[in-house]
Amino acid sequence: MDNNLISTIGMALCTLPGILHSIEVAFPMLGRLIVNYVLPFFEHGLPNGKSQITAKEQMGMLDSAISSVPEEKKTAAKDYIFLLLFEQRQNSLAYWSVIVAIIYAFQLPLIERTSLHFLFFVMSTLFALVNANHAGIPFLGHNPKVSRNGRNVGIIFTPVWIVSAVMNFLAFTHTTL
Secondary structure, eight states: OOHHHHHHHHHHHTTHHHHHHGGGGTOGGGHHHHHHHTGGGGGTOOOOGGGOOOHHHHHHHHHHHHHTSOGGGHHHHHHHHHHHHHHHHHHHHHHHHHHHHHHHHTTSOGGGGHHHHHHHHHHHHHHHHHHHHHHTOOOSOOOTTOOHHHHHHHHHHHHHHHHHHHHHHHHHHHHHO
């Protein structure tokens, strides 16, 4: 495999989260589309209208979270829900930034992609660790709400991120030699 192909594969794999989560920049509540139309595939099923959450139900879930705390903690509960949606939007923006940087990098000579490959190597390695953790390997923190589909996402995407990390590491080392 030549160095340009290694570079292309490594960077292309890093576009996956941005492609999947791009709409959430403007509409963080549309994350439910991933829940409704993507995650069912991780339990070897197809999207099913009967099990999908609606916008009204999603808002009800968030309202229930706020109403479940004592009155004196309502502001903190509202701020927490805001923070979750705000962070979701910022993560989507970060993924957009990755995609824009990759599109730009595809126009550069291989040697000028070095710093991006280092960044994507680190990102892919950390993504692999988090996905492995969600798959059940006990390190790098704890998500107390990993669903069955979330675990399956971790099982499937850990190898994807390992391949991305390896490709970006190889591209990085080949461009620095």
